[in-house]
Amino acid sequence: MSTALSTRDADETRPLLHDHDDHPHPYHSASSSRTQSPEPAEPPSLNKISRSDLIWVLAGLWSAVFLGALDGTIVATLLSPIGSYFNESNRSSYIGTSYLLSVCCFTPLYGRLSDILGRKGAMLLALSLFGSGTLYCGLAPSMDALIVARAVAGMGGGGVMTVSSVAVTDLIPLRQRGLYQGMTNILFGLGAGLGGPLGGWMNDILGWRSAFLLQMPILVFSFCLVALKVSIRLPDEIQNQPVRAKLRRIDVLGSFTLVGTVGALLLGISLKSTEELPWAHPLIWGLLLASAVFGAAFIWVETCWSPFPVMPMRLIRQRTPLFVSLSNFFGSVAAFSMCAQDSTARASKLTSAKYFSAVRLSSSTDTGLHLLPHSVAISTGSVFAGWVMRRTGKLYSLTLCSCLLTVVAASLVAMWNENSAAWHLWLDVAPQGFGMAAVITSTLIAMIASVSREDLAVATGITYLFRTTGQVIGVSLSGALLQAILTTKLRERIQGPNAFEIIEQIRHSTTIIPQLSPELRKAAVDSYADALRVVFICQAVLNFMCFLCCLPIQENPLPGSHEEQEEAWKRRDSNRTESDGEESP
Incomplete structure (x- = not known):
């Protein structure tokens, strides 16, 4: 059995393309010595901490994740009040754009930083940047200052999810890791769900600045717990280096x-x-x-x-890391192609919600209720995937079935028309959220299970890079596609005087549609239906691309205990060293 596992690990770490590495990996000598020595070279890791300490560590990490999600939707709610306050509503969209771009750019850097500064150091850096940016947002004297402050906050926000994920992987055996990731995703979803109403309430009662300033107590709580409780030890060759030597590795x-x-x-x-x-x-x-x-x-x-590359190309050329990254990219583009950019409100709205408001002419309350099954499915899908992996120790079949579920769901949504039964409108969106949440969880575990210990943090950062990049591209391109098709269809159906003004009003606000004359109302509804159907079809295609990328992902053993985890890492380190030695000229 051990021979079979060793052969499997060796196949997994062999690059897809032959590569002559002129720079041996800094961990090679240490990994080799640890493999040959009967006793580990490094002291015991944090994996042996008590249950009470683990709870405090997770509280510190997860409170930061919750705050990051809360902050995002709070700010989305405040874009209009902030724009009105500074009398620059036309630039309010850059508040969200600057944060999101900063998150995407700096997310992958934290993988390597967590190897250089340690998990605690990297997390404290992320929290410091996020906290200082958020604090200055509450004190910003101008729109320009606020946009810059959001960019600074994004530099830290990009590291919160990555470093917390890496730290939890250090603490939890892989077989249980998916369940903890599911809990993380529930907290993230809870924060995102509470941010909107909480931000609106704070704005109405205390003003928009309070929404930033009142985040500081949660941030201080998280910072203190991370500083006091997180003490994950790096390999000796990094742990014992002076600060200057560590900085040279950046x-x-x-x-x-x-x-x-x-x-x-x-x-x-x-x-x-x-x-x-x-x-x-x-x-x-x-x-x-x-x-x-x-x-x-x-x-x-x-x-x-x-x-010491921030993104080693040898990782991208390996089978599972490559296809996990691509599946996360296409899956995120598909999931966030359900979001379209409203050109007037400058806020993201679910495309499925726009279907109910613009095509079905539902009220805001009915629209929100139709999206409730989707929200519940997202929360349960991730936990379900973690439970299955913990129970079976397998993830390949789970990943493929979950991905097929998203393809079926997107296809059903694309077939919506005026004759669709009411239960279709309620339930068809749920499998999309359930399946994608499960895929995101299982592919992260597949990535972690396919790399050696020294590549763990970098591989996690790569996964989040492809995921966040897909999110931004999905929102932006779906919005552009929707508006392009909608404009074309409206121009075909609406002619005569004042046509341009009417078309612009319909494009920028769905609330005007019920007030139009019957002829114009039908033209608007039909045009939105045509445009949204194209977006839904594209989403189904992207989900199918995600499924194709999941097919080559390799099934690796998921260790169920800390001892099995250590043995799996040592075996993979040894195979990796032997494989690199064979490729050296």
């Missing part, structure tokens, strides 16, 4: 080119959607071209220059 050039690649790409796509600029606009194609140049430079730096 891949400055790789980090700069990665931020340039992701930032330019997402900024170009976001501006295309929010400002409704054509693709031929110099700003749009210039940003996309800059992203391509930065991307080429990033690949060269990580492959040929950096001794």
Whole structure:
């Protein structure tokens, strides 16, 4: 049995493309010595902490995750009041855009930082940046200052999910890890769900600044618990280094080119959607071209220059890490293609919600109730996936079945029409949320189970990079696609005097549709139905792409105890060292 597992691990860590690594990995010598020595070279890890300490550690990590989700929806609710306060409503969308771009750019950097500064150091850095940015948002004297403060908060927000995920993996055996990830996702969903009404209530009672300032007690609570309770030990060759030596391990050039690649790409796509600029606009194609140049430079730096790359190319060339990353990208684009950008309100709204308000002409209350099954399914899907992995120790069949569930759900939604039964409108969206939540959880565990211990943090950062990038692209491109098709259909159906003004009103607000004359109302409803159907079809295609990317993911054993976890890591370290030795010229 052990021989079979060893062979499987060796196959998993072999690159898809032959690669001559001129820079041996810094852990190779340490991993080799640990494998040959009868006693571990490093002291016992934090895996042996007591249950009470584990609860306090998780409280510190998860309170930060909850706060990050809460903050996002609170700010989305406050965009209009903030824009009115500074008399710059036309720029209020940049408050959300600056935060989201910053999160996407800096998320992958925390994987390597958590290996250099330690889990505690990286988490405290993330909380410090997030806290200082949030505090200054509450004190910002101008819109420009607020936008910059949100970008600073995003630099920390990008690390909260990544570092907390890495830290929990250090503490929890993989077989149980999925269940804890499900609990994390429930807290994240709870924070996101509470943020909207809480932000509106704070704005009405205390003003919009209070929504930022009153986050500080939760942040201080999380900071103190992380500082006092988190003490995960790194390998000795890093743990015992002086600070200057640790800082030299930071891949400055790789980090700069990665931020340039992701930032330019997402900024170009976001501006295309929010400002409704054509693709031929110099700003749009210039940003996309800059992203391509930065991307080429990033690949060269990580492959040929950096001794401690922020994103090792050898990981991307491995089978499971590559396809986990792609499945997370396509899955996130599909899930967030259900979000369309409202050009007037400058806030994200579920595309399915727009279907009920613009096509079915439902009230806001009825629309919200129709989305409730989807919200419940997201919370339960992740926990269900964790329970299955804990019970069976398997994830491959779970991943494929969950992904097929999203394809079926998206196909059913794409077939909605005026003759669809009421129960279809209530239940068809639920499998999408359930399946995608399960896929996101199981593929994260698949990624962790496929890499060696020294690559754990970096691989987690890569997963979150592809996930957050897919989210931004899904929101932006679906919004652009919806508006483009909607405009074309409205121009075909609405002619005559004042047609331009009527079309613009319909495009920017669905609340005006019930007040239109019967002819104009039918034209608006039919146009929205046509445009939304295309978005739903694209979502089904993207979910199918996610399914195809899940097929090559390899089934790896999920250790059920700390001892099994240590043995699996040592075996994978040994196989990795032997594999790299065979490839060396």
